[in-house]
Amino acid sequence: MSRAREQAARWFSRMQNSDASHPQRAEFDAWLAASPEHRSEYQAFCELWGDFSSIPRSQALADALEQRRALKRRSVLRGGIGLFLLLGLGGYGLHSYRHGAFELPLQTRIGESLRHRLRDGSQVFLNADSRLQVMYGKVQRQILLLHGEAAFDVARDRQRPFIVDAGLAQVRVLGTHFVVSRLPERLRISVERGLVEVTSPRQSLQLRAGQVVEVAADGRLRRLAIAADNAFAFQNGRLVFEQADLAEIAAALSRHRQQPVRALPGGPRIDAVVQLDDIESFLQALPSIAAIRLTQDGESLLLGPAD
Known part of the structure; x- marks a missing residue:
């Protein structure tokens, strides 16, 4: 390449x-x-x-x-x-x-997911409403995460690092299991196994198993004190929120809902486990478990703080 x-x-x-x-x-x-x-x-x-x-x-x-x-x-x-x-x-x-060159575009629509085994034995699990491009060369294995979220189970290859470029930062590994999530104005990396190096234009740090980092729009890196396992739940038909703000919740739900969910500024943080086949029940219950108001705005559902 x-x-x-x-x-x-x-x-x-x-x-x-x-x-x-x-x-x-x-x-x-x-x-x-x-x-x-x-x-x-x-x-x-x-x-x-x-x-x-x-x-x-x-x-x-x-x-x-x-x-x-x-x-x-x-x-x-x-x-x-x-x-x-x-x-x-x-x-x-x-x-x-x-x-x-060996290249492969992968894409999912709202509500669907995709598991794909790459030619080196690595596996990609693409969440709903997501897209990426695989670009394998002689000296490196590169993934462009263009939208959404994906889990990667990477086959170890000392001669060719596995690199995920997700806009705000680049994730570099040799062999590991991790998730990269493109959220509104930020990027999140969660590691289940192995060692991951995250590099933005401003900072660089290493993540070990069980660690989570978020990259802000300005390139600043911040470790999060939440369970890394949460990010892998979509592979088993669930969404797990831990101290999630409304923007994160809206983005996650919109991947699995034909009518998009949007978030207004402010509002409480939420801990919840949501079954992907029961998203509507979760939305209906939100105002009763937190100070959140739901408002229909055309084809979108707005989540905002209750007055």
Whole structure:
């Protein structure tokens, strides 16, 4: 895998759905402008995920899109059997054909989960409404967690570290069992087994079995005094909340509910165990167990502090 492609993967994970106020926006724009290869590789990720409209636009990206459109037009004009064969590969197949690397996009919809065994024996358990991309090379095994939550049971390989890039931070391991959760404005890493190194633009620390860390939007790392096992409960049809704020609860429930749940600022912290097949009963009971008000707002359910 080329260095430009590795860099593009990291930037895509960090910058998707961000706006002009993102603290690394200037650095990202400078990287894009530095090389046509940077723009081409970044645009490839946008095309693969059909997500160009949600990526922060810049003139450099607009130029890259136009260049790729022009290239496609020239390819059509050339025509012939070669074009037919490439089109036969499909969108993802063409992408892999071009780059010659083992790559695999995985995605789940609301309410569904996915367990996948990778070619090195590692396993990924993708929670509902989540997406990631597997990128395996000769010197490292890289995962881009683009949205949601995933558990990883990593096969040990001293020659190729296993790296999860989740935007706010990068998680590096050799062999372990851990969960990475993208929550609103933060990232959480929970370790059940092994040793994990978490690195943000500001800090780096190591986590051992039973430890949990949260990465804030500004890159600060904070250890949490909660059970690491909580994060693995979704694999067994449950959600476990321990001193969870309303934003965490709303994000977790929305992965398993067609009508999204949103959180208003403030409100109490909650300890609860929720069965995934009984989310509605939990929501109905919330106002009776905590000072929380439920309000329907169009298609969304709002959780907020009771007056």
